[in-house]
Amino acid sequence: MxxxxxxxxxxxxxxxxxxxxxxxxxxxxxxTFTLLDIIELIPPRLKEKYVFHIHKVGDHYHLEYSYPGCDATLHTSYSHNLLDAAYDMYVWYLTKYKTSNF
Incomplete structure (x- = not known):
């Protein structure tokens, strides 16, 4: 685009x-950045155990890093707009994970 x-x-x-x-x-x-461009920048795994998931709950899109098989969640971004949720997740990744020894 x-x-x-x-x-x-x-x-x-x-x-x-x-x-x-x-x-x-x-x-x-x-x-321009498309939704796919932003999602491709988000790593599929963090800390070797948290897996990136995208799902819709009601009228919100939830993007989260969660530990498979249990209720542990590292971070969740959600919005009515999938692009906004993906952007929020990427900003979180850059500010909280990429810039620290998380």
Whole structure:
């Protein structure tokens, strides 16, 4: 995906990153992060035992690191919007795990 700016406007639209994307823009397209990009940045395991899970509970998406077979949960992010929950989880990972000796 990339952002394309409307001519004579400050509005942007997300469009697939292909040849058409370049034809629509007189400037270089601005790359965007998709949900898949963010999820791929989140490690599948932490501390060798906590596994990353995504599931929907009611109208919320829950992303969590939990220990399989028991109720131990390292962290949970949830939101009505899956992209928001994934972003929150990635920010948590960067601030709490990646920057410390967790």
């Amino acid at each position: 990339c952002w394309i700016r409307e001519p004579n406007s400050d509005k942007y639209h997300a469009v697939p990153h292909d040849e058409f994307c370049y034809e629509m823009s007189c400037l270089a397209p601005i790359a």
